[in-house]
Amino acid sequence: MDYLIIVIILILIVFVLAFKSVKILRPYEKAVVERFGKYQRTVESGLVFLIPFIESIRKVDLREQVVDVPPQEVITKDNTVVIVDCVIFYEVTDPFNAVYNVVNFYQAITKLAQTNLRNIIGDLELDQTLTSREMINTHLREVLDEATDKWGTRVVRVEIQRIEPPKDIVDAMSKQMKAERMKRAAILEAEGYKQSEIKRAEGDKQAAILEAEGQAEAIKKVADAQKYEEIAIAEGQAEATVDVYDAIHKGNxxxxxxxxxxxxxxxxxxxxxxxxxxxxxxxxxxxxxxxxxxxxxxxxxxxxxxxxxxxxxxxxxxxxxxxxxxxxxxxxxxxx
Structure with missing residues (x-):
């Protein structure tokens, strides 16, 4: 009976030692191995052997991850308060720096994004803020990527989710947009009327020119006909006169x-x-x-x-x- 208990204990010890000495890392993972709390090595994905109770392992996920920055109130250059939030996409490039250079990466990058959003939008007026999302995204990504480089991460992209001005500003902007659209509609209508009148005047001018040319051609044809008629009559009278004259002289x-x-x-x-x-x-x-x-x-x-x-x-x-x-x-x- 005592022998059986000893065998069971030995088997349990073997399983514990095997569990402690063998680790499996997935393809998207890397890990740092510590020996007595000191960095020993960085291991790749696959099967990893450790010295039980002497070495420990800390896994790092290399996949692209998302940080949702909470909404915050930001004052623009023209003293307008807007609510802004964004989303940050990042990935770990160096497991050692990601483990040892920052305590809480999520909190650190969130606070860093919020402060830089205040700095960027604080230099812009409200209209520029609403129309410069791409510029804000690019600038914020460059700042965050430079700041997080020593943390062993790379900021892939930053997207502004919402820029929300106060309700009275939104109403004023809506009225302004409506007035601008009405103005453009009036301009387009006037331009269309102008073009229509120009085309109509050109058509009337062309019609008058063609009519005048037709009348001139008709008058010319009539004049030519009268001219030919008078010439024919004169020639006939001349021939008749010559014939009479010849007949008189021939008749003696x-x-x-x-x-x-x-x-x-x-x-x-x-x-x-x-x-x-x-x-x-x-x-x-x-x-x-x-x-x-x-x-x-x-x-x-x-x-x-x-x-x-x-x-x-x-x-x-x-x-x-x-x-x-x-x-x-x-x-x-x-x-x-």
């Missing part, structure tokens, strides 16, 4: 025929209600023609062949003849 008319035609023309001139007859100014030629006419009517042979009774005489011819004689007498007197 006698003075008798000319006298008869002259009398026929006078008959047409005298045919009307007018009491006066104006003869041409070339009196010498007219008198010669009248003389030929007188000889024609005084010829005895013609009077015998073409004897006409007084009843059959045309009163118009008598009137013309009287007027011709009177005009010829006046013309002779004026020439004398």
């Amino acid at each position: 008319p006698t003075n008798d025929l000319i006298a008869i035609k002259y009398l026929e023309a006078l008959e047409k001139v005298a045919d009307g209600n007018s009491t006066k007859i104006f003869l041409p100014a070339e009196m010498s030629g007219i008198l010669g023609s009248i003389g030929g006419i007188a000889e024609l009517f005084n010829d005895k042979d013609i009077n015998k062949k073409e004897k006409i009774s007084k009843k059959d005489k045309d009163p118009k011819i008598d009137r013309i003849m009287k007027k011709v004689e009177e005009q010829s007498k006046k013309a002779k007197k004026s020439m004398d």
Whole structure:
């Protein structure tokens, strides 16, 4: 019975010694080994053997971790109180420094982030604070990364979660934004109206130009048509005159025929209600023609062949003849 108890005790001692001497580290872990409280070595992941009751181990997680910085009130450069909080992402790069250079890393980095947030935002006005999140993130990350370098950690990134101004400031900013949007809408509407009027004026101008060009082209076409018509009429009259002139010369008319035609023309001139007859100014030629006419009517042979009774005489011819004689007498007197 005593032997069994001794075996059990020995087995328990072996298990305790094995538990104390063998440690397993996961792939994302590293550890520092201490011997009698003094740093001995840094071990990698895997199976680690220790001297029981002489060596101890302290594990360090190498994965990226998150620190949520609590909200705090910060005064901006223009004396506006805003509530700001952020999130910090970090990872351990040196287990020795992470274990021996800082007591409570979480608390240390939280306080460091809060103080640096006050410094950064205190140099900015409210509008800059609200619109410069990226700049604040970058600046804060650089400050924290430099400060935590001796702690064996690296600050990966910093993100501002919230920047909340007071309610009255938010209301004022909302009104300002609304007014600005209304202003832009009015400007865009006026610009659209301006562009519309410009386009309409350009269209009217182009239409007027095209209409004027069309009218000018039409007038030109009409003028060309009239010109061609007048030229054709003039050419026709010229050809007709030339043909008549040629026909007269080819026919070789006698003075008798000319006298008869002259009398026929006078008959047409005298045919009307007018009491006066104006003869041409070339009196010498007219008198010669009248003389030929007188000889024609005084010829005895013609009077015998073409004897006409007084009843059959045309009163118009008598009137013309009287007027011709009177005009010829006046013309002779004026020439004398």
